[in-house]
Amino acid sequence: GAVVSQHPSWVICKSGTSVKIECRSLDFQATTMFWYRQFPKQSLMLMATSNEGSKATYEQGVEKDKFLINHASLTLSTLTVTSAHPEDSSFYICSARSPQLNTEAFFGQGTRLTVV
Amino acid sequence: DAKTTQPTSMDCAEGRAANLPCNHSTISGNEYVYWYRQIHSQGPQYIIHGLKNNETNEMASLIITEDRKSSTLILPHATLRDTAVYYCIGRGPTGKLIFGQGTTLQVKP
Numbered sequence: 001g002a003v004v005s006q007h008p009s010w011v012i013c014k015s016g017t018s019v020k021i022e023c024r025s026l027d028f029q030a031t032t033m034f035w036y037r038q039f040p041k042q043s044l045m046l047m048a049t050s051n052e053g054s055k056a057t058y059e060q061g062v063e064k065d066k067f068l069i070n071h072a073s074l075t076l077s078t079l080t081v082t083s084a085h086p087e088d089s090s091f092y093i094c095s096a097r098s099p100q101l102n103t104e105a106f107f108g109q110g111t112r113l114t115v116v
Numbered sequence: 117d118a119k120t121t122q123p124t125s126m127d128c129a130e131g132r133a134a135n136l137p138c139n140h141s142t143i144s145g146n147e148y149v150y151w152y153r154q155i156h157s158q159g160p161q162y163i164i165h166g167l168k169n170n171e172t173n174e175m176a177s178l179i180i181t182e183d184r185k186s187s188t189l190i191l192p193h194a195t196l197r198d199t200a201v202y203y204c205i206g207r208g209p210t211g212k213l214i215f216g217q218g219t220t221l222q223v224k225p
Contacts, residue, residue: 006159032211043203044160044215093159097211104150105213107159 002028004096006108021079021111023094029074030096038091050077084115118143118206125220134191138204141185147208151189153200194223
């Protein structure tokens with residue numbers, strides 16, 4: 001299957017700082033990418049949908065000024081957690097989809113964020 | 117996007133078939149049924165999807181009822197590495213995959 005890569009796999013940051021997570025589609029062009037967050041023992045929660053070259057669409061309750069999403073190219077989307085707090089500690093996962101690859105979405109391996 | 121209902125957990129003996137049910141009674145005519153699984157601390161892995169017809173690939177088979185209100189994922193010969201949380205998702209024209217709580221499948225020796 002297609003490969004979606006996230007970087008970093010894990011990160012520890014201090015409260016008040018910002019953290020950027022990258023999501024890359026390695027062997028296909030992703031017109032749409034999705035960002036999820038997952039807390040321990042819970043399911044994935046969709047945060048936002050990003051389309052290349054346009055503003056992201058955020059799900060209800062997700063602060064767009066806190067979770068900045070950029071999808072500047074067909075192979076790269078970034079999620080920046082701004083002014084991070086301990087409650088932002090979570091597992092962040094991206095997925096990417098391209099019409100050229102049937103209709104399934106492929107997921108990255110996830111990024112474990114710990115805010116101390 | 118259709119709401120799906122799955123049992124919270126299931127056990128299966130190694131080497132036997134694992135049959136994971138999913139109810140999606142509100143699914144609309146153009147919504148696909150997708151199955152993903154997530155092994156601990158990893159991103160979800162695509163398994164299979166279908167619209168109306170039964171589907172089979174190298175990983176699993178998907179049986180969709182004629183009224184499309186439910187489906188069953190079949191892992192023909194479960195191994196210990198199939199232990200994971202399995203998610204059944206109805207995906208509509210928005211393209212979003214909205215995850216429910218899934219079924220935790222425990223394959224036992």
